[in-house]
Amino acid sequence: MACQxxxxxxxxxxxxxxxxxxxxxxxxQSYLGxxxxxxxxxxxxxxxxxxxxxxxxxxxAENLENAxxxxxxxTMFNWSCLMNDAYQKKKPEPHVHWHFRPRYxxxxxxxxxxxxxxxxxxxxxxxxxxxVPKYVQKKIAGRIRKFYDKD
Amino acid sequence: MACQxxxxxxxxxxxxxxxxxxxxxxxxQSYLGxxxxxxxxxxxxxxxxxxxxxxxxxxxAENLENAxxxxxxxTMFNWSCLMNDAYQKKKPEPHVHWHFRPRYxxxxxxxxxxxxxxxxxxxxxxxxxxxVPKYVQKKIAGRIRKFYDKD
Numbered sequence: 176m177a178c179q180x181x182x183x184x185x186x187x188x189x190x191x192x193x194x195x196x197x198x199x200x201x202x203x204q205s206y207l208g209x210x211x212x213x214x215x216x217x218x219x220x221x222x223x224x225x226x227x228x229x230x231x232x233x234x235x236a237e238n239l240e241n242a243x244x245x246x247x248x249x250t251m252f253n254w255s256c257l258m259n260d261a262y263q264k265k266k267p268e269p270h271v272h273w274h275f276r277p278r279y280x281x282x283x284x285x286x287x288x289x290x291x292x293x294x295x296x297x298x299x300x301x302x303x304x305x306x307v308p309k310y311v312q313k314k315i316a317g318r319i320r321k322f323y324d325k326d
Numbered sequence: 327m328a329c330q331x332x333x334x335x336x337x338x339x340x341x342x343x344x345x346x347x348x349x350x351x352x353x354x355q356s357y358l359g360x361x362x363x364x365x366x367x368x369x370x371x372x373x374x375x376x377x378x379x380x381x382x383x384x385x386x387a388e389n390l391e392n393a394x395x396x397x398x399x400x401t402m403f404n405w406s407c408l409m410n411d412a413y414q415k416k417k418p419e420p421h422v423h424w425h426f427r428p429r430y431x432x433x434x435x436x437x438x439x440x441x442x443x444x445x446x447x448x449x450x451x452x453x454x455x456x457x458v459p460k461y462v463q464k465k466i467a468g469r470i471r472k473f474y475d476k477d
Contacts, residue, residue: 221405222388229384230377237373251413251420254372255406259429262402263447269402278410296414301449 180217181261183270187211188316190239191323195231198239198275200316205305206253207283207290208243208319212236212273219269221256232273238324239275245322247285249277253299286314331368332412334421338362339467341390342474346382349390349426351467356456357404358434358441359394359470363387363424370420372407383424389475390426396473398436400428404450437465 177185187199190210201209212235214228224232236254243249253276261269276299279292288311294300307315328336338350341361352360363386365379375383387405394400404427412420427450430443439462445451458466 219402220391221403222384222391224384226381226384229380233373233375233377233380240371240373251370251409251418252372253406253408253410255404255408257404257406257449258402259404259446259448259450262429262431267402278413280413295410297410298408298452299410 178215178217178270181268181270183213183272184215188312190242190316190319191235193231193235195228196235198235200312200319202306202312203304204290204307204312204315205303206276206278206292206299207247207285208249208275208277208315210239210275210319212239212275214271217268218271219258219261219267221271224271236275239319240277242319242323243277246318247277247279247283247290248281250280250295251278252276253278285318286311329366329368329421332419332421334364334423335366339463341393341467341470342386344382344386346379347386349386351463351470353457353463354455355441355458355463355466356454357427357429357443357450358398358436359400359426359428359466361390361426361470363390363426365422368419369422370409370412370418372422375422387426390470391428393470393474394428397469398428398430398434398441399432401431401446402429403427404429436469437462 190198197213199211255274258269261267283290341349348364350362406425409420412418434441
């Protein structure tokens with residue numbers, strides 16, 4: 176799936192497609208289970224969401240948080256809707272998407288790696304970037320999908 | 327207004343009280359018009375919001391963004407729901423609140439000051455902290471309230 180206006184959909188391992196949103200794992204996994212939650216319709220402002228879209232987001236946020244608690248014992252979650260990068264262009268084409276970062280009080284061992292949230296209790300770091308190999312991305316996405324309750 | 331569990335409500339100049347949320351200006355104004363949007367009920371997880379609460383938030387986000395466009399010609403907006411600080415305590419008592427940061431392509435002159443978003447098009451800075459004097463906070467809040475459509 177792609178967006179006709181920009182390149183925001185169709186990247187990364189898909190966790191779940193609802194009717195209105197797509198959840199995909201980010202390749203950058205400094206916070207284990209980091210995902211993008213992207214609106215399928217092209218619009219550039221959170222305030223432009225329909226009631227259907229914001230209600231569907233709420234349900235999906237609940238399911239995603241639960242899946243991360245079950246998958247990796249995530250403690251809590253950071254959600255942000257920023258869209259700054261789009262405004263570096265002369266003709267900005269922002270596309271509503273959420274950055275979802277699970278945060279962890281404890282270290283997690285998974286796929287032969289240790290994931291540690293060394294900033295737990297503080298704002299997420301943007302300096303620490305951990306792009307994990309494709310096969311690790313697939314394993315992480317597979318585990319989250321397994322616990323993602325679609326009903 | 328205060329929260330019975332924590333100290334999250336009742337700080338800063340109030341922009342608007344809806345039935346379910348409170349908007350208050352943050353004293354830190356490195357992004358002119360920065361506000362906290364705080365749930366009146368005490369709960370610590372975005373996923374715990376009721377349908378009423380998320381729909382009311384959506385309406386209020388729309389009104390607040392419009393007010394900032396009219397007040398200071400804001401270009402776009404960053405929204406984040408983090409709640410990290412609460413987890414520095416042994417018994418965390420997170421309280422759902424949004425960080426609202428208007429972002430500006432152009433400088434704004436107001437109350438005898440120049441407000442400049444030198445990171446426009448990029449993630450907000452957390453190093454640059456501009457706590458403005460109380461009388462400036464009051465002027466900023468007054469201007470936003472004037473343009474905040476309550477109907």
